[in-house]
Amino acid sequence: MKTAVLICPGRGTYTKTELGSLARFPDRPLLARFDAARTALGQETLSALDGAASYSVAKHSRGDNASALIYACTLGDRLALQGVNLVAVTGNSMGWYSALACAGALSPENGFTVVNTMGTLMQERLIGGQLVYPFLGEDWQPDPARKADLLALVANIATRPDHALALSIDLGGMLVIAGNEAGLKAFEAAVPPVQGRFPLRLSNHAAFHTALQAPVAAEGRARLPETLFRQPDLPLIDGRGHVWWPGAATTAALRDYTLGHQVVESYDFTTAIRTAAREFAPDYFIIPGPGTTLGGAVAQSLILSGWKGMTSKADFQHQQGECPLLVSMAIPEQRALVT
Known part of the structure; x- marks a missing residue:
């Protein structure tokens, strides 16, 4: 069985071409619970947003909508994985919240609570x-x-x-x-x-991952208790390249990082991918939906890490053609490799 690291995408990955992505969400009762939670907060449901007749930048790219949509698309693809052995999970920016759920450090519902809360706070403040x-x-x-x-x-x-x-x-x-x-x-x-x-x-x-977000981090800590978190089932690689190992991570430390450093300090996605490659040496780097835009950054990060001797775009394209290592689940033929 092929080994794989899952790389969860962040904001900006749900665009007009991703409209309708939740049609493939494999757990309809779970999606209904997400919708009910949104309704209870007076927010438009994910099903309605995703099922809209047309994409609206003003509506769909808002933090309170985009974050929850991206989380649901990512989690749905995580649930659809078959025939691969996940050895670690990481993500880009907001994708850290999705990674927590995909690795088991948050339940699907608690992951939704964290993502929806932080996305809404970012949108309400919109600092920078x-x-x-x-x-x-x-x-x-x-x-x-x-x-x-x-x-x-x-x-x-x-x-x-x-x-x-x-x-x-x-x-x-x-x-x-x-x-x-x-x-x-x-x-x-x-x-x-x-x-x-x-x-x-x-x-x-907003000015994510900078000191300008300190008020958002503080409000997030006020709203999101440690009881939401639990031990991860899989190793988690954070925005410093640090690995949170199952059994060694405390829920207090996970929460402190997630609602502290992760919000107000730079997020080093390149280092996270270097750690994923060198620490876990997977057969596949899998990017769940929505979208495919994170693929370039993953490939560039692997080149910058000197992975498999790659030093240029041409090297990566040759490697990908010979023996694919990057799998974007939003591309049907690549999705078929892992579902």
């Missing part, structure tokens, strides 16, 4: 914003000097009066930068446009 900018060229060859220059620019802007700016997510060949409007505008003015779309502002995104 995010943008994405690549430091790798289109060949994906490592360029540590370019990365260092960009991070130095971020640090410089952050020293200016009334400018808040920090690294939000180290995302493969991309830097997700977060801050207040002055900080973001200064960064946009200082870097050249590349690849026809960067720097790219992210709609309805």
Whole structure:
């Protein structure tokens, strides 16, 4: 049986092409419980959002809607896995909450409570914003000097009066930068446009994984007790690359990280993938739905880790063609490998 690490996607992965994804959710009573919980809070149900006639950026990308939709899509694909031996779970940003549920550290319902609560708090406060900018060229060859220059620019802007700016997510060949409007505008003015779309502002995104989110973290801790958490069934790799081993993780520490460091400090997805590769050496890196956009960041992270000797996009494509290692469950032919 093939071994696999599951990599849960974060915000921005449920777009217009993902509308209708919950039609394949394998546990309809569980989805009905999610819908009932949303109704009780006065929120539109996931079934209604996912079953809408058309996608609305204003509605579907909101934190209070997008987070719960993404969680349900990810969890549904986790439940659909067959014929693979999951050896660890990780995720990107909001995907950490999904990873907790997929690894058993939160029940499906408690995972939904955490995701829906934090997504709603982020949307209500909407402190700051995010943008994405690549430091790798289109060949994906490592360029540590370019990365260092960009991070130095971020640090410089952050020293200016009334400018808040920090690294939000180290995302493969991309830097997700977060801050207040002055900080973001200064960064946009200082870097050249590349690849026809960067720097790219992210709609309805707050300054995740920065100190600006301290009020959200505090409110999350006030609303989400330790009793929601339990020992994971599978190893969990967090946004520092740290492994939470079953039997060694305490529920208090898991909650403290989830509603503390994970909210207000940079999320190092690249290091999480490096840990997944080197610590667990899986046959497959599986990305559940929704969407396929996380695939590039996983591939770039593996290249930056020197996994299987890969040093470029061409190396990854050759490896993927010879013996696939990346499985995106939103792509039917790849999904068939693991369901």
